[in-house]
Amino acid sequence: MSLRSQYCGQVTEAQMGQTVSLCGWVHRRRDHGGVIFIDLRDREGLVQVVCDPDRAAMFATAEGLRNEFCVQVQGLVRPRPAGTENEGMTSGKIEVLCHDITVLNASVTPPFQLDDDNLSETTRLTHRVLDLRRPQMQHNLKLRYRVAMAVRRFLDGQGFIDIETPMLTKSTPEGARDYLVPSRVHDGEFFALPQSPQLFKQMLMVAGFDRYYQITKCFRDEDLRADRQPEFTQIDCETSFLNEQEIRDLFETMIRGVFKDVLDIELATPYPVMTYAEAMARFGSDKPDLRVKMEFTELTDVMADVDFKVFSGPATTPGGRVVALRVPGGGEMSRSEIDAYTEFVKIYGAKGLAWIKVNDVSKGRDGLQSPIVKNLHDAAITAVLQRSGAQNGDLLFFGADKSKVVADAIGALRVKIGHSEFGKSHGLFENVWKPLWVVDFPMFEFDEDNQRWAAVHHPFTAPKDGHEELMDTAPEKCIAKAYDMVLNGWEIGGGSVRIHRAEVQSKVFSALKIGPDEARAKFGFLLDALQYGAPPHGGIAFGLDRIVTMMTGAQSIRDVIAFPKTQRAQCLLTNAPSPVDEKQLKELHIRLRNPQPVA
């Protein structure tokens, strides 16, 4: 005899008049008019169980039940009394008249109520097992599974093969820090946990597997931010013989399908495509949030000769930039609101935040209210108003600094205002899903710290056709076949066409000042592989944690991971990491630098 005939949350009118057997947890117990009502919970939801006192033994058991007891209930499905139906739940039209209860396992009193929404994260992660019983967490992890399975079904249908790549692999210290694993067999040597399967998936293409994917853990020992974890999950894909457009089309279709399957949402067909240059010009970001209905107005050219150093300085300095951000209706912002935004942009390195309120655009200079208007000549003012399309009642903010500072500060300001109550109430924010492709990334960016060119994507990214020569002559102009999928201001996936010719790969290493010996020591296996008829190939990797965080509307990536680490990289449930035995260290040929006193 099975303990269970169906899930609690799935008992409906279809079982009316039948005897069912349910297993679950006491979510709530109410005693009302001599009758005991139990909300019985399992992963599929709640069902109301009614215990009448006329079955004395059963009723005595029911009286002993407390929250989170695990029980089996057998009973008759009957309609709820008229007026007590609950349209909000699947089982809301029925209740189960209890015939028998078996306590499968009692529970001590939980440290918190499952429906308490104000728990600290420390409490939740310490008592993660109970926290995971909360319907929201059940929903999040079930949705995560549905996303992963929708991805697998799609890729399976497209001929992609899941091939596992090693977790114990080689340390290549660049980019993020590696997690290292000492080797017992090889004294003084270490494995590294993979930051991504990048090189292995390329080798699988060279090996002729044609289409590969993997939903796999990657590891980065970085200081953690709200959206980072030491281990995170990547949907990692690679294909041979497709060009950039074909690759993008394929994975755009995949993500569109996932949103349709899991959330019944239709994403734009096709996604807008924007070059990196355009995204930076219009939004100051390579992952623009297109829900925000504001754009930059370029003013660098007209500010060169104004009598205002704050603008003319950056406008006449190479790498400097001046832009405006028009905030429709922003004229009603108070001085204190403007001051708060001025403080906000300082986080991004801006030294201040000039502004103009547009009272009456027809009056030109005289219709403007601002501390800076007097410093701008007529041509500048005309350009500001015409290019921005300013209307009466608008506010214009200005950024003037090095390009990067302007992009970061005014780009963040744009998003901040767009997401604010002001933005939402003034039509500056459209609450929809706004995917796009950002393409044509530069190959290289100059690394000021190390005074050399670094790869924007990674050193295995192919330059655009005809750009090979630029690697030597003008690296800053060299464009990569790289693309990011962006959704509502988040990069959810990034990829590129890879270099498939050994001589081009060597050229990139050379541009990055990675000498032949270093290249061979670190990537010899890749260079070797490219010599044996490597096919044209490319791919993409999606951040599963991030996609699911967005789809569930979770506050944190930690709400879509069953057993996450804290921001200090600890597991509060198991207390990992933890000290280990000296014997273990000895076997691994290592010792602590700062031996701990024995407890």
Added chain:
Amino acid sequence: MSLRSQYCGQVTEAQMGQTVSLCGWVHRRRDHGGVIFIDLRDREGLVQVVCDPDRAAMFATAEGLRNEFCVQVQGLVRPRPAGTENEGMTSGKIEVLCHDITVLNASVTPPFQLDDDNLSETTRLTHRVLDLRRPQMQHNLKLRYRVAMAVRRFLDGQGFIDIETPMLTKSTPEGARDYLVPSRVHDGEFFALPQSPQLFKQMLMVAGFDRYYQITKCFRDEDLRADRQPEFTQIDCETSFLNEQEIRDLFETMIRGVFKDVLDIELATPYPVMTYAEAMARFGSDKPDLRVKMEFTELTDVMADVDFKVFSGPATTPGGRVVALRVPGGGEMSRSEIDAYTEFVKIYGAKGLAWIKVNDVSKGRDGLQSPIVKNLHDAAITAVLQRSGAQNGDLLFFGADKSKVVADAIGALRVKIGHSEFGKSHGLFENVWKPLWVVDFPMFEFDEDNQRWAAVHHPFTAPKDGHEELMDTAPEKCIAKAYDMVLNGWEIGGGSVRIHRAEVQSKVFSALKIGPDEARAKFGFLLDALQYGAPPHGGIAFGLDRIVTMMTGAQSIRDVIAFPKTQRAQCLLTNAPSPVDEKQLKELHIRLRNPQPVA
């Protein structure tokens, strides 16, 4: 324009008369009668491409092709000339008349021929990318994927949810050695890579997820044998509210479905079920290979008083055992064959291998040929002949020693003879798939080294109903709700019903001499979780690598893993593990015990 219209290996008569565009590798080039024939290969197989000299530019390109060049071919599908069809290949009835060839990437001469079947493993693993191009390796990894996907489809249909558990977790030094990962943030502390997600999956059951699975990497830092890898892949499953029989039925159905889907093989319905005690009695193994048609004959009781110390000693010593193994037709074995088997059983600790040839069973003692017959009294000889069912021409081998030595030695001998040419030619080996369940394992075995009881399965396994008390009074009699799925002599999966009550779990820890403090330090999170209404639950884990090795008939587990480690736990392709920078060690608060001289 796409580079490819279909896979090489999938061009058939259906495309007759059409122009196709194919991408692949030059598998072989033959020049014959002024025409060039190319076998073009991709992951789906080969197609024959014919290059006529009448297209001069194309022909010149074809003349320049060498093995493993990556090319695109456009051409017309036409019938092969009568008499040259190849029934063995999908594309065997057609050929492609080449119109155009583009070299996508040239290849230097490979270090070996892909169809060389005599490559050393070192060569293969060093040049793994080329090795993976071999059709057999392509087949193996594709089959592996199909197995994993069949598992996912089945479990999805049964309501199982894939939930990821941590890779960076807590070290619990027992069982196998952990791989450790030093923590940068927490000086002197370490993560461990999981030996299995056992505790996490149990916590997911306590959290109410009801049905969990994961196809995931597990790690054991053990000395490697032919079928072991430092990282291996487990199909890990757990369910709530099902009893042992229901769990076994479910996963038996899963594996039967996988064999049907992937190999079109029907496994027995239902599997035979055998207790541990019966398996040890009849086959000397808890994973008997039922393809071998020989069994043990129990003789301990009748050998107690024979005038032959070799038998009477073990027969009268507690924990000793005497058995015979009847080898039908074995009478024709030569003395040197018997001597070889005598050497063989010494590997397993046997001191010798007594034998009797049965020349004429009707003559009793006089019909037997053996150095030991004179030492056995009539009752013993009668028992030997009757119980074993000996026939004229048979050979009887004897094992007499401690039970474990007898089981290991005669169990291995049984398999050795069964798999030998002799066994196969004498009907002692049935070449079929023979699955079974082995159940009712003991809870505990005595660990002689540490002089205490140890868990046979793991300490979270539930005792059989009514056996809880035996944990204190007679641990050796306590039976567990543990089960192994065995196939052709391999354990392919193992699992158990778990303990879901904290007080039973404490009792087991106590029987294992794990004190309350140690239990709390190591497993406090599990004990805590069990207090909050943990549901009855149980599960199983399958070894994916091993299942795929068996299904492909591969020689080694390394042939079903894309990038395996050697038996010395090295990756010959990437040279992992490898030395790391002092800076990295410093950040991790560790140093080498034996610093290496700087190269």
